[in-house]
Amino acid sequence: MSQRSYNHIWKDAMSELSRLLAEELPPEPPPPQRDRVVFFQQLATLYVRYLQVFRQLEEAHNLLVHPQKRRLVRVILNGVMGRLLELKNEMVEKEFSEYHYVDDVLHALKLTPAALEIPIPQFFLNERSKEVEERKTMLIDILKMVVKTKDPDTSVDTLMTEEEAIKIIQMAERAWHGRLRAKLNKEIRFGSFDKSHRAKNTGSAFSEMAAIRIQKVWRGYIQGKKARIARDEEMIFLGMVVDPKYQAPCSAEAAAQAIEASTRIKQKQHEEAYLKSIEEILKQLREMEYHDTSKTMKNQIRQWFFECRNATGAFPDYPSEEDGGSALIFAEKSPQELMEEIAMKEEEEANNSKSKGTEEKKGKGKDKGKEAEEEEDAGLKMMPSAFLSDLEAANKRFEDVWKNRNESENFTQMHEVELVKEELRKVIEAEVRVQVDEEMREELAELKLSVDKEKAGKAKANAKKKKGSKSGKKKKKEKDLTADRTLESLCQELVEQGLLKPAKDVRMQDFWGDYNYLGTTLRQNDIEPMPSLLDIRQVLSLYAVLPLGSQEVHEKAPLIKSILLVGPAGVGKSMLVHAVCHETGATLFDLSPCNLAGKYPGKNGLTMMLHMVFKVARLLQPSVIWIGDAEKMFYKKVPKEEEELDPRRLKKDLPKCLKLIKGEDRVLIIGTTRDPQSADIKGLSKMYGKILLIPRPDYGSRYILWEKLIKKQGGNITKALDLSSLTKVTDGYTPGHMVQVVSSVVSQDRIQELTNRPLTAGDFVGPLAKFEPVFQKEEEAIKNWYAKTPLGKRRIKAATGKEEEAPPKGKDAKKKEKK
Structure with a gap:
């Protein structure tokens, strides 16, 4: 497709996004919804519509050439991905299930189940291709070094015994005889038979009967062939069978691939030209406009000084750097409003510091019970979103700049110089403001001394008090146990110990499966369906791939630190772990109990190992920490044959490390287990925030x-x-x-x-x-185990109608917790 086609796709997606934003951000908030089913239907409709916008934006961003458009599409893509994750989180909270079946929504929107597929943006890897390749080469080089050191010296000649020599000769002779026999059998099978076996008497008295028989067989064969051809043509016409000419790669596909490759080359060229123009335009603007902007800014600030003095009778206090400095002055407010706003902020800070302690000491149990009852009485509402404001700003930017822009002259889709200047003027203005603020603070202090006779020492003391009150207590930083070591040395040690491994070349699309067409019907009949393999792929793409691939999404979206994949052997759990790493370019660490046997013994060794793993994982993020056979870490009773391995050594320390993972750390822990019944379910549920069942395929x-x-x-x-x-x-x-x-x-x-x-x-x-x-009993056992997890319990309560009961209070709540 041409660039005009991708521009149309982008505009169609933005028109649908503007409609969605108008529905989600109305002028007046909608009344709360009391019916849980209706509320979930609204959530599901929004989720499917946002997903279609996501698919269109990803297609447009993938092959758009214009660098400024791609940057705006990237911002919108991150916002839509984050909003999808927020809606998914709300759907899980309202339906108490990780898997949702929205056949009625698809029918209403006239979509097929294929529209629910989660696309994986290609910029996850394309924009980090050099970094990912460098990491791969580093790991390969380290692995080669480790293999060389471990391999024995092969140059030394070893003596061969007589028995070994005889065995080798026997193997060679038997292989030779086997090849001869295979060749003979092949000749006999494929028609090289002896002519002596042919019939000697070719003549026959029944030649006429033979001719009739031959004609009969031949005509039957020809007629059957014609019938088969007609049947195949009819099936192709009806769309039941694919035409053979479309099965082989055609010339149009090859041409499309070539065009796509040339488009990616253009993307790189236009991006390089855009970055060069930024440097050149920055130099020009600094030379031509820096002095003028600083002069006009100083004049405006001086005017504000005298306006405040005329209105209030005294010179104002200059806004601090944390409040924005002179940016507050240029907001559209009068001098009195600015003075009142600064005074109000100071009073609020003082009141907040005093009231925090008293509020925390008040009784919490009664307040929580009242809040829960008030929420139930009020009804169901949407949770506040961290992405809607960004989407609204990006949509406004699109409507102001790109929606009705005439690009008839920009056929090559190069960057717009005037837009670059507008963006860079803001950067220069920010640089100028920092310098102007310093100079104007000194000038204001001199005016106060000369006119109001105020000492500068008081102002400095007040500023120090403010800073001291805002800073509060400093948090303790973690001790860096490997401060004197380089990243390469840490990686080399982890590779030598087998904890840092290269991920396999597997994609999420290689995890094949079909849509669960009976999910809605089964749930309507109060039967909980098992998810299909396609459902697993979609949920894991949402929970793992999208947050790990985008830093903005990971910081603002609901934080998922750990995922547990539960299913019998052979369903593809480890394949999914490698697929997540491949799609996001993540670094793979293996902390499986079997892999840790005999490594880093003792408590100090364990703390050093976890420190090294999480330090390297943060430095080489995104990172995935894989824990195979996760049930062994929470064994109820360790088997005798595994006591030497000490599989529970990470039970206490790993959950502590999990708590230290923050929004800016793109580190995900993925556990896999085939026997969750042998583990303590409370420990697994606390360790893993998301538990996903992977059943045998339908x-x-x-x-x-x-x-x-x-x-x-x-x-x-x-x-x-x-x-x-x-x-x-x-x-x-x-x-x-x-x-x-x-x-x-x-x-x-x-x-x-x-x-x-x-x-x-x-x-x-x-x-x-x-x-x-895998027998049905094994699958039912895993399903019954999942029903005992926190989400499974909530699902059962929702099915029986117990979730509407008010939460117990006081002693009753404590008794239930003990039970």
């Missing part, structure tokens, strides 16, 4: 998995392969089982024989029988 997901795995391995799906029957037979098998079976069946030799012997369902059933499937 029918739709299995069908997609079989189809894509066979094609990826190089096999062909023909009519001989009944995928529907194979999908039904393989109920209970995980994606891991399917990957192993396909790799063993669809080998290179089997691919060469596909023309004569196509794949059938029976080819896969035999190898599958060697694996043990």
Whole structure:
């Protein structure tokens, strides 16, 4: 598509966003909603609409060339992503479930389930490509050094015993005989037979009957072929089968890929030109406008001095740097209003410092109970958003600058010089204001001394008191146990110990699955559905990929510090961890109990290890800390065979480190477990803020998995392969089982024989029988365990209607907590 098309996509997205902002920011706040179902429906509609805006903005930002437009789209993208996470958090709080089924919303908006797919912005990796490559090369170099030091010296010749030599000769001879036999069998199978076996008597008395038989068979074959061709054409016409010409890569796709590659080159060129022009324009503006702006600013401030003296009878106090300095003066306010505002701020600061202690000492239990009752009586309201104000400002910027801008002359989509000057004038104005404020404070002090005869010492003492009252108590900083070490040395030690690992080249799109089409129907009948693999991918993209990929989203959105993935072996838990790292360019740390066995012994060693891991994770953020077999850290009772490994050594220290993760730290802890029943559920629930179930794949997901795995391995799906029957037979098998079976069946030799012997369902059933499937009992056990988690309990209470009861007070609440 052309740049005009992407501009239209951006404008369509902005028109929908302006409608959403008008609904969410009305002039008068809407009345609270008492019906929980109606309120959730409103949330779900907003969520789906914001998601469509997100998809359009991501497409436009991906291939827009104009650097100033891309910067504005990037700001809007961050705001929309943050708002999506806020709405998702509210939906979870109102429906008490991590998975939502909004078929009615999709039907009302005339969308398909594919519209719920969470796109992953490509700027997560494109703008950090050099940094990610440098980290990869650093890890690879360290790994090579570690391998060289660990490998023994191979230059020394080792003596071979007689038995070993005989075994090698036997293996070579048997392999040679095997190749000869395979060659002979191939010749026999593919038609190189002896001519002596042919029939000697070619003549026959029944030649006419033979000719009729040949004609019959031939005509039947031709007619059947025509019927099959007609049937295939009809299926293609009805849209039931894909036309073969669209299955192979066509010239239009190749041309589109080439255009996309050239567009990315243009993006880099325009970005470099924009950055160069900023430096040049900054120099010009400093030379031409710096002196004039400082002069006009000083004149305005002097005028404000004398206006305040004429109005109040005394010179005013100059606003402090924390309040904005002279920026307060240039706000559209009269001198009296400014003086009153400064005085009010001083009084509020003094009152707040006195009233904090008294308010905290008052009884909290009764107040909390009253607040909860008032909220229930008032109804349900939207939580305040941290992104709507930014979105509103960005939308206003779009309407003022880009909505009706005539760009007929800017065909190449280069940067606008006048817009650059407008932005840089603000930067110069801020630089000038700092210098002017210092000079004008001295001038004001001299005026007070000469006119009002006020001592400057009093003003300085008052300023010191203000600073002292605002600063308060200083927080203790963490001790840096490795202050004398470089980042490279820390990384090298962690790689040598196996704690820092390179992530595999896996994408979130490779986690195949289908939409759960029965989710809404099951919930209407009070049956809690198990999520599909597509639901898992969408939720993890929201909770992990989007916050780790964007610093602005991670700081303002609801903070998610840890996620626990629960499911049987082979469902793709570790694959998802690597996919999160690959999509965001995150650094991967492995703190699994099995990986920590025998490393950093003792309490001091443990504290040093955690300090090093979290320090490097913050320096190389975004980072993912993976804890495989997370249940072992919270074992109810450690098995005898694992007592030496000490799997519970992180039980106390890791939750403390988790509390130190803040909004500016893009560090995420992801745990994986297949046996959560053996762990203390309270410990797991406190450690992991989000618990996600990954079940065995349903029918739709299995069908997609079989189809894509066979094609990826190089096999062909023909009519001989009944995928529907194979999908039904393989109920209970995980994606891991399917990957192993396909790799063993669809080998290179089997691919060469596909023309004569196509794949059938029976080819896969035999190898599958060697694996043990995941039975329904195991899945039900995990489902029952999840019902005991905090969110699972709230879901059960909501289903039974107990969530509307008022919370217990006083002694009753304490008794229930003990129980």
